Amino acid sequence: MDYTVGQVAALANVTVRTLHHYDEIGLLSPSGRTPAGYRTYGEADLDQLHRVLAYKELGFPLEEIAAIVSDPDTDTMGHLRKQRDLLLSKVERLRGMVVAVDRELESRRMGVTLTPEERFEVFGDWEPVPGYGEEAERRWGQTEQWRQAQDRMGSFDKEDFARMQTAQAEWVRELLAAVDEGSAADGERAMDLAERHRQLIGLLYDCSPAQHVGITRMYVSEPEQLNFLVSPDLQRPGLGAFICAAAQANAKRMGE
Amino acid sequence: MDYTVGQVAALANVTVRTLHHYDEIGLLSPSGRTPAGYRTYGEADLDQLHRVLAYKELGFPLEEIAAIVSDPDTDTMGHLRKQRDLLLSKVERLRGMVVAVDRELESRRMGVTLTPEERFEVFGDWEPVPGYGEEAERRWGQTEQWRQAQDRMGSFDKEDFARMQTAQAEWVRELLAAVDEGSAADGERAMDLAERHRQLIGLLYDCSPAQHVGITRMYVSEPEQLNFLVSPDLQRPGLGAFICAAAQANAKRMGE
DNA sequence: GGTTGACCCTGACGCCGCGTGAGGCGGCAG
DNA sequence: CTGCCGCCTCACGCGGCGTCAGGGTCAACC
Structure with a gap:
């Protein structure tokens, strides 16, 4: 059950550009691409996005969010x-x-x-x-x-x-x-x-x-x-x- | 009694770059220049800067501040x-x-x-x-x-x-x-x-x-x-x- | 008069988190 | 086959400066 950028954007209430941006900076890259180059987001990606948005809502800069969500050993509490x-x-x-x-x-x-x-x-x-x-x-x-x-x-x-x-x-x-x-x-x-x-x-x-x-x-x-x-x-x-x-x-x- | 950028910056607790920026965008241009091109700020300029900083502290964008401090007829209350x-x-x-x-x-x-x-x-x-x-x-x-x-x-x-x-x-x-x-x-x-x-x-x-x-x-x-x-x-x-x-x-x- | 060091100038790029196009392809309904 | 929508990749722009780079100026000291 994969989603396109547009669908994910609608689900998560963000813009397509935002998802592109997250892909660009490596914060959230879609797990796959169609032969035509379309981004395909899976359930795991949606999960990740949810966590990203949660931290964003907390005011973290995207770079730190990337560190937090990718590395489970970071000092999250700190x-x-x-x-x-x-x-x-x-x-x-x-x-x-x-x-x-x-x-x-x-x-x-x-x-x-x-x-x-x-x-x-x-x-x-x-x-x-x-x-x-x-x-x-x-x-x-x-x-x-x-x-x-x-x-x-x-x-x-x-x-x-x-x-x-x-x-x-x-x-x-x-x-x-x-x-x-x-x-x-x-x-x-x-x-x-x-x-x-x-x-x-x-x-x-x-x-x-x-x-x-x-x-x-x-x-x-x-x-x-x-x-x-x-x-x-x-x-x-x-x-x-x-x-x-x-x-x-x-x-x-x-x-x- | 005129001041240089550095002095004004120290007085107002802002950086020199900030004053340059305000000059660039026409928000606060010094009232004069020395023959060598140094900016010279007078008392009136300091006054203006004070008002600018006050509005800035209130969170106004610089463009609006420019409108407010230059035009006394703007709807300041609004x-x-x-x-x-x-x-x-x-x-x-x-x-x-x-x-x-x-x-x-x-x-x-x-x-x-x-x-x-x-x-x-x-x-x-x-x-x-x-x-x-x-x-x-x-x-x-x-x-x-x-x-x-x-x-x-x-x-x-x-x-x-x-x-x-x-x-x-x-x-x-x-x-x-x-x-x-x-x-x-x-x-x-x-x-x-x-x-x-x-x-x-x-x-x-x-x-x-x-x-x-x-x-x-x-x-x-x-x-x-x-x-x-x-x-x-x-x-x-x-x-x-x-x-x-x-x-x-x-x-x-x-x-x- | 020369040198030093603190200050000044302009110009230009960088940052963050995208918005907002431009220009072009893919997919699907009629 | 034609339209139209959605997708793609550049690439520039904003706001409010920070931060060099490359140079001129000023006052003081030797």
């Missing part, structure tokens, strides 16, 4: 474990990206819907904790971070709040001092400040170093965002870029 | 929303893959550690609900699905259990009837059966049509798995392939 970690990190990255899109989306929405006066009104009303207010809720209410922050703030008491605000004010002071004294944005002092910033955020919601970079990048592309962090009259030109660069350097340091 | 959905579906896919890896990993582990006798003992002990027993816990206990299933079963009463087992038995009967009567694996009858199977699984844990395909594929590559679903003495040759094909057809139908 492969799988590595692949699992890879997948998890991908998921984390994607989640970070979703959050980034949410932020971008919400900030765009506000940028469009608010008149300059309203904008001033909003930004003029300096808030020590970003995301703590009605306006903020309209902006971030949809995101997971918001929900996390709500949860964690729910278990804060007044003293916790005061401590947090003090810590943030202290951080801002030291940040400005570092900038004014000409610290390098990728130096240890800046990295330490970035890490402290990340941990302040971490009091409200989970924030990996990579996500932290994404957030700080917003301080560059949308400098108004910075107003939530540092009172406008205290800001310096290039402050957003400094924070962002520091966060990048810190993320790199943390990653190693 | 782009972002679409991108968000795309990201979420990617996350779902990856999560499904992680689960698939977990299953593969656990089954491999078992395949290695169990003697044939033990294997028989395990598989001979037919269980109506996969994941309901001590052996199953050792196999699947690490996965999110298992935790979800535990949660949902916790809120089941005896009648719920009975209903579920009845529903599953009924489904198996109809499946075998369909196979014996020669129904097409990608026909409506088979697809309906696949969908019912997916929904039965859905009683225990979330299972998208795509994940469902992944699960059923296991019935082909590891036929022993089928024993958890259909009592061995009732099985037909090709039954796993039939279910898998039906699940594929159903997933395609659901996706449209």
Whole structure:
């Protein structure tokens, strides 16, 4: 009971070209050919194809799949474990990206819907904790971070709040001092400040170093965002870029 | 205050080649050149690059980024929303893959550690609900699905259990009837059966049509798995392939 | 002034997993 | 015999760069 490429393609829900490709690279060669040169796939080939597709679905590159399905002695378990970690990190990255899109989306929405006066009104009303207010809720209410922050703030008491605000004010002071004294944005002092910033955020919601970079990048592309962090009259030109660069350097340091 | 490629690359944490590429495709051309032909990037260029990288981090293709950053009138919100959905579906896919890896990993582990006798003992002990027993816990206990299933079963009463087992038995009967009567694996009858199977699984844990395909594929590559679903003495040759094909057809139908 | 070494340039090919033709043969129904 | 569908083998293309190759430039040191 042999099959042609077209039949196999239909069965396995792949294209004929894909089967040709697998033949070319030696990943799955049909067990035979007709006198006219037509590929003929047998049941065993279908089985092999099934395994190939299974591994492909797991995200393995074709070369590794070839090694796995052809050689039963390969370290399949190791492969799988590595692949699992890879997948998890991908998921984390994607989640970070979703959050980034949410932020971008919400900030765009506000940028469009608010008149300059309203904008001033909003930004003029300096808030020590970003995301703590009605306006903020309209902006971030949809995101997971918001929900996390709500949860964690729910278990804060007044003293916790005061401590947090003090810590943030202290951080801002030291940040400005570092900038004014000409610290390098990728130096240890800046990295330490970035890490402290990340941990302040971490009091409200989970924030990996990579996500932290994404957030700080917003301080560059949308400098108004910075107003939530540092009172406008205290800001310096290039402050957003400094924070962002520091966060990048810190993320790199943390990653190693 | 101008920068060379190398400096910009270091600042933005990208390679020189990347900047060359962006110049080539017109995504980000430096604002000037030295007499010797060196690219010189100004502050505005850095700003632009920041925006480009932000969108890149969001997963946009470079061509779209070029359109977005150059033309302020593009439907950025629409782009972002679409991108968000795309990201979420990617996350779902990856999560499904992680689960698939977990299953593969656990089954491999078992395949290695169990003697044939033990294997028989395990598989001979037919269980109506996969994941309901001590052996199953050792196999699947690490996965999110298992935790979800535990949660949902916790809120089941005896009648719920009975209903579920009845529903599953009924489904198996109809499946075998369909196979014996020669129904097409990608026909409506088979697809309906696949969908019912997916929904039965859905009683225990979330299972998208795509994940469902992944699960059923296991019935082909590891036929022993089928024993958890259909009592061995009732099985037909090709039954796993039939279910898998039906699940594929159903997933395609659901996706449209 | 010459040399060194770090940086810059352009151009071109390579990678992965196929999509998408082009140009031509095989098989089967009418 | 004619059509049409399906099969074959090239062979180029994409996206987002990595990675040479072969050469020019710049600053510093001898």
